[in-house]
Amino acid sequence: MNMRASVMQHSYRQLAQALDSDIRAGRYQVGERLPSVREFASLKQLSVSTVIRCYRYLETEGLVEARSKSGMYVADWKVRAADQARTLASKTKLTPPAVEYDKLVSLQHRMTELYSLTAQPLQLGLHLASAAPEWYPCDALAKIAQRQLRQDPMLIGVYPGGTGLPALKTALIQWLKTSGVDLEASDLLITNGSTEALSVALRAVAQAGDAVIVESPVYFGLLQMLENLGIKAIEVPCVPGQGISLEALEYALEHQTGVRAVVAMPNFQNPLGCSMSEKNKKRLLRLIEQHDLALIEDDVFGDLSHLQHRPQAIKAWDRQGRVIYCGSCSKSLAPAFRVGWIAGGRYQARINSLKLSTSLITPLFEQAVLAEFMQSGTLPSHLRKLRERLAATIPLATAAIHRYFPAGTQVISPAGGWWLWLELPEHIDTLALLRQAVSVGIAFTPGSLFSGSGKYANYLRLNIGRPWGREMEQGMKLLGRLAQDVA
Numbered sequence: 001m002n003m004r005a006s007v008m009q010h011s012y013r014q015l016a017q018a019l020d021s022d023i024r025a026g027r028y029q030v031g032e033r034l035p036s037v038r039e040f041a042s043l044k045q046l047s048v049s050t051v052i053r054c055y056r057y058l059e060t061e062g063l064v065e066a067r068s069k070s071g072m073y074v075a076d077w078k079v080r081a082a083d084q085a086r087t088l089a090s091k092t093k094l095t096p097p098a099v100e101y102d103k104l105v106s107l108q109h110r111m112t113e114l115y116s117l118t119a120q121p122l123q124l125g126l127h128l129a130s131a132a133p134e135w136y137p138c139d140a141l142a143k144i145a146q147r148q149l150r151q152d153p154m155l156i157g158v159y160p161g162g163t164g165l166p167a168l169k170t171a172l173i174q175w176l177k178t179s180g181v182d183l184e185a186s187d188l189l190i191t192n193g194s195t196e197a198l199s200v201a202l203r204a205v206a207q208a209g210d211a212v213i214v215e216s217p218v219y220f221g222l223l224q225m226l227e228n229l230g231i232k233a234i235e236v237p238c239v240p241g242q243g244i245s246l247e248a249l250e251y252a253l254e255h256q257t258g259v260r261a262v263v264a265m266p267n268f269q270n271p272l273g274c275s276m277s278e279k280n281k282k283r284l285l286r287l288i289e290q291h292d293l294a295l296i297e298d299d300v301f302g303d304l305s306h307l308q309h310r311p312q313a314i315k316a317w318d319r320q321g322r323v324i325y326c327g328s329c330s331k332s333l334a335p336a337f338r339v340g341w342i343a344g345g346r347y348q349a350r351i352n353s354l355k356l357s358t359s360l361i362t363p364l365f366e367q368a369v370l371a372e373f374m375q376s377g378t379l380p381s382h383l384r385k386l387r388e389r390l391a392a393t394i395p396l397a398t399a400a401i402h403r404y405f406p407a408g409t410q411v412i413s414p415a416g417g418w419w420l421w422l423e424l425p426e427h428i429d430t431l432a433l434l435r436q437a438v439s440v441g442i443a444f445t446p447g448s449l450f451s452g453s454g455k456y457a458n459y460l461r462l463n464i465g466r467p468w469g470r471e472m473e474q475g476m477k478l479l480g481r482l483a484q485d486v487a
Contacts, residue, residue, distance in 0.1 A: 011046055012053040019054065023063050023074055034064060034072045056432050056486065066485065123441035124475040129270065130335045131418055131465035135389055137373070137382050141334055145369045155365055163352060164190030164341070165367035171374035172341060179302060180316025181325060187343050189352055190362045194300045194328035197342040198263075199225055200354040201324045204347045205294040206231050206260040212296075213252055213262045215244045217421075217450035217459070219270045219298075222263060233452055234259065240412050243269055243276035246283055253291050261294040267311045268301035271421045271450055271461040273414020275305075281314045288322055294347065296324045300340075303332040303383050305416040306391035321345030329370055332383060337366040390418050390465060397464040400473060404480025418465025423458065428486050430460045436482050442475055 022028055034055075035043060041051045055072050058064045065075040148155065163169075169185050176183060191197040206212055208230030214222060216235035226233045234256055236248045244264055253259065264284065266276040276284070288295045299313050315325040324347055328340035339362060344351040373379065394413055397420055401411050410423040424430065430446040437443060447459025466472065 012050045012057065015044060015046065015050065015054040016057045019058060020063060023077065028074045030074050030076050032074045034074065036071055052427060053429065056429065060432065060436060122443050124471065125443050126463045127443040127445045128463055130331065131386065132467060135386055136334060140378065141369055141373055144372045148368055155368065158364065160361045160364040164188065164362065165364055165371060167371035168367040171371050175374060175379065178310055180312040181343070183343055187348060189342050189355055190367060191340040191342055191355065192359055192362050193330055193338040194298065194326050194340040195221065196359065197326040197340045198222065198296065198298060200351050200358065201296045201326060201342060201344065202226070202229060202231060203354050204344065204350040210260045211256060211258045212260055213249065215264055215269060217271055217447065217456055220449040223452050235451060238269060238272055240272060241274050243274055243280065246280060246287065250287060253287065259293065261296055262288060263296040263298065265298045265301065266314055267299055268304055268414060268416035270301065271419060272412060273417045273419060273421065275311050275415045278312065282317055285314055285317055289320060294322055294324055296326065298326050300328045300331050301417045304390060305387060306394065308384070315343065318345060332386065334370065337370065339366050339370060393464050393468050396468045400476035404477045406484050418463055420462045420464060422460050422462060424483060426458050428458050428483060430458060433483055433486055437479055440478060442479055
């Protein structure tokens with residue numbers, strides 16, 4: 001967190017503490033109208049945003065309440081405190097652990113804090129990047145696993161080696177041809193999910209002090225990874241519906257030094273869900289070649305098109321081995337297996353070495369189960385059903401957002417994947433909204449996590465990859481009501 005942000009946070013907390021003391025001491029009576037935001041800012045010589053954050057904080061504490069088109073008033077805080085105590089006592093299952101929400105804006109803490117949210121009981125955990133468990137072929141995979149263990153229990157006792165189970169690599173090579181990627185077994189390395197694939201890819205092309213270009217907004221796990229490696233992230237904006245801005249990328253490449261690679265999700269970018277056109281994919285590859293760089297292509301969502309057509313990967317046009325292609329079964333087939341892959345082109349030998357020195361190998365049992373499932377020929381039908389379910393949920397969720405959320409909320413609907421990217425009115429801080437939402441059992445991902453500079457504070461990513469019914473409808477209604485109250 002930079003010094004300016006730290007001072008602002010300190011200022012609003014100081015202001016809130018002072019006002020809290022005045023209210024509790026009776027200097028402001030219950031029902032009394034408080035100074036307007038601008039009046040209070042002028043009186044205290046603080047910014048308007050600081051006063052807004054102060055009022056929001058006190059509102060979550062039950063000390064003040066906003067009245068539509070009237071202003072902010074002192075709440076009947078003694079009654080509210082008693083009500084809150086009774087509510088907490090009766091709903092202990094929904095009581096969140098102590099989470100330092102203000103630290104979510106810091107790269108240092110965002111992952112650990114988000115996992116704290118994930119670990120608690122939630123009625124609607126809409127912050128995860130996965131679909132409902134019942135939408136995956138869990139029964140089919142379980143039957144394969146049971147049969148394999150019965151037939152060959154010694155599989156658990158075998159110490160694995162190599163760059164991946166040959167049967168899985170063969171099945172993957174056949175499947176990747178559907179996205180235009182033509183590989184040999186030696187071109188492919190099986191990893192512990194796409195996270196390890198991205199990590200070894202970055203380490204293969206850059207070192208501490210170097211820079212890589214990333215999309216903005218961007219998956220927050222990538223930002224955390226880059227920070228841990230000491231690699232600078234240069235954010236280049238995405239164009240909604242199109243992907244990374246090639247004009248902005250070209251400008252960055254001409255004016256930035258020390259750039260070693262570009263990391264992009266051309267198919268169904270996280271969190272926007274958009275896909276680049278083939279024309280722009282080829283243009284991106286030409287820029288990579290012209291500037292003698294590597295392109296790390298993250299294609300984990302490529303199979304989740306809302307149409308039947310699976311878009312091609314940029315790797316399909318790579319003739320110089322500059323594209324490091326990363327994929328995973330975690331989004332489309334089996335989240336718990338954590339099996340991914342990487343095809344590193346000219347960097348493959350370095351990638352194999354890094355994998356060997358980091359985690360040695362990827363467990364064989366999960367690979368064997370996936371290999372048999374893919375060889376059975378049922379993967380296309382599973383993906384077709386998954387795509388249909390995802391596509392059917394989008395209009396229902398979008399309609400609910402328009403129905404329940406504050407006026408002015410903008411919805412970016414994806415072309416693939418299972419989330420909506422929402423832009424709320426500018427003054428709404430989605431971190432503050434998250435605090436309130438988790439207290440009633442709902443979670444989402446606040447937008448400020450998708451940028452290292454704390455942008456997108458009034459945005460959020462909402463996972464809607466689950467069956468639509470009363471629970472989802474009521475969840476959207478409650479979340480929208482909370483956003484309305486913040487507004």
